[in-house]
Amino acid sequence: MLRMTLAVFRKDMTLTLLRGNGLAQALLLGLLLVFVFSLSQGIGENLSPRNAAAVFWLSSAFCQVLIFNQLYALEEVNNSRLGLLLVPQPLQAVWLGKALAGFVLLLLAQCVFAPATIVFLGQSLSGHPGPAASILLLTDAGMCALGSLLGALAQSQTARESLLGVVLFPLLTPLLLAGTGVCAQALGGASGEADAWIGVAAAFDAIFLAAGLLLFSFLYTGDE
């Protein structure tokens, strides 16, 4: 299973980063969100750290939807999905490979969103970055586990973008709350409860990982 996971991961990274199926659209959407929120500030005003962190995670969530739509669309070009279904390996390898690829792509996008949030929304890294880094990885892991699962569900639907968004965002709420709460502290917001939020994120990661392992093969196999 591991070899197939790595094969899917490598193929998706090659196609996304090197072969023109790039991150540009997802990055632009995220950056646009940060920029539009920066327009809501008057001259000399700054967004509160909590609001700025919320904007950062909102950008990440929208970016993630586009990333997983694109990753699963790669399999639809010449019906490669059928080829993957015929591989005598657990189908969860596809879910895991795509979740890993999405995780790396989302982290790359956040490397752009984070400085943009600081610059456009007038923030500074005055808090402890340690918990923020932990919550970033934990929240991204949960978002990608769920995104990879629901990306497979949405792929067979006509209104795939809207369906993915509609189903995904309510389920992501606990992770986004945790990410916003801890990242706000890194931006100089009121400190406290970081450990509790990290616990919440870890718990939802476990739920989404288990859901992915259990449900993916049912969703991806589909049947007409």
Added chain:
Amino acid sequence: MLELDCVSRFYGHNLVFKDISCAFAGGGITLLLGHNGAGKSTLLRIMAGLTRPSSGTARFTAPSPKIGYLAHSTFIYPALTALENLRFWHQAHCLDKSHDLFKALERVNLTARAHDRAGTFSRGMAQRLNLARILLLEPDILLLDEPGAGLDTASQALLRKEMLDARIRGACIILVSHNIAHDAPLADRILLLEKGGLAYDGSPAFFSAPEVQACCA
């Protein structure tokens, strides 16, 4: 190697076929015939495990057989090179690392285009690359859904040679085709799907000319 037991398939309320029962052994080529819409491709997908039958069962009698499925879709990533495409499927199938990918490309006359993106290939070349993917697998069951469509004469000859090699290797080959004149001489057995059922199951020798004409009509 493969058994179908009372397999039926409906799309909504529309019956495609009903109560198809037959068994397939290794080392033979079965030609699956029928009019458009008779359910040949659907039956092949059921055999591959890609579509569930509405009732009945399709099961493999051999443990974990390797299945090769060649259809209209080429399963190729256009932005990857021919070699990268093969490498991906090789890794995904967890095949032995000793497989020589270049040799597989050589078998389908694509060595010179190994580093070209598959998106620049013609339909025939893409199908040959798809064939190279199948050859890597050395499948026990080879399911071919009109594999000759869009192929030039040389590529069709290549496909024919690979089918015969697979038969010698002991593979079970099931071929859907409308080109009866071309493919019937290869077949050890003919199945005719008609009017929602199996109208003929037997040797090509007893598959009489009027029936062939009716099937071709």
